[in-house]
Amino acid sequence: QQQVKQSPQSLIVQKGGISIINCAYENTAFDYFPWYQQFPGKGPALLIAIRPDVSEKKEGRFTISFNKSAKQFSLHIMDSQPGDSATYFCAANDISNFGNEKLTFGTGTRLTIIP
Amino acid sequence: EPEVTQTPSHQVTQMGQEVILRCVPISNHLYFYWYRQILGQKVEFLVSFYNNEISEKSEIFDDQFSVERPDGSNFTLKIRSTKLEDSAMYFCASTGVQETQYFGPGTRLLVL
DSSP states (O other), rough: OEEEEOOOEEEETTTTTOOOEEEEOOOOOOBEEEEEEEOTSSOEEEEEEEEESSSEEEEETTTEEEETTTTTTEEEESOOOGGGGGGEEEEEEESSSSOOOOOOOOEEEEEEEEE | OOOOEOOOSEEOTTOOOOOOEEEEEETTTTTEEEEEEOSSHHHHHEEEEEEEEEEEEOTOOOOTTEEEEOSSSEEEEEEEEOOOOOOOOEEEEEEEEOOOEEEEEEEEEOOO
């Protein structure tokens, strides 16, 4: 029940295209859903995050879509650029549980943007 | 911009040896975490630490692991007797009053 399932495992997108990564969760206590971007040899860096009280959040070229009833959320990268090539992790936690907000990560998606 | 720092960046050790991984969280943060990532796999939670005590630990975090905040700035992870399967990237993270967890650059541990 603690798992976050992420797909696809890898994704190749043409420059300028839309990259879409999907995640699903089962634990209804989760109330915070961040996406992290990780470059080789680096730590995960927060990209964008959403709370379940909204269905969409947009920051620049990055959008999270959230479907509470389906327990699914997805990351959309518009106008994908070669610099977006990285591994993307979705994650979830229960932030109302103070001092105990461990992040549960998805399995990651290796995104490659080709010219 | 404040950031989480970790030392060393790489550590090679012999099986059975003790290692200490060090982290300096962001200065006004209150919650601290260790995660690990085996090569090519997902990031896994190890332990969370708040108010000078462990608040939660995973099944990975057995008796060979310990954490400490020896002073006001450092947060350490000790592995008492390393095993081959402890080889991984270890990330420290911290968070303040908001929900965002900020990750350090990691320590790559290789156990031979």
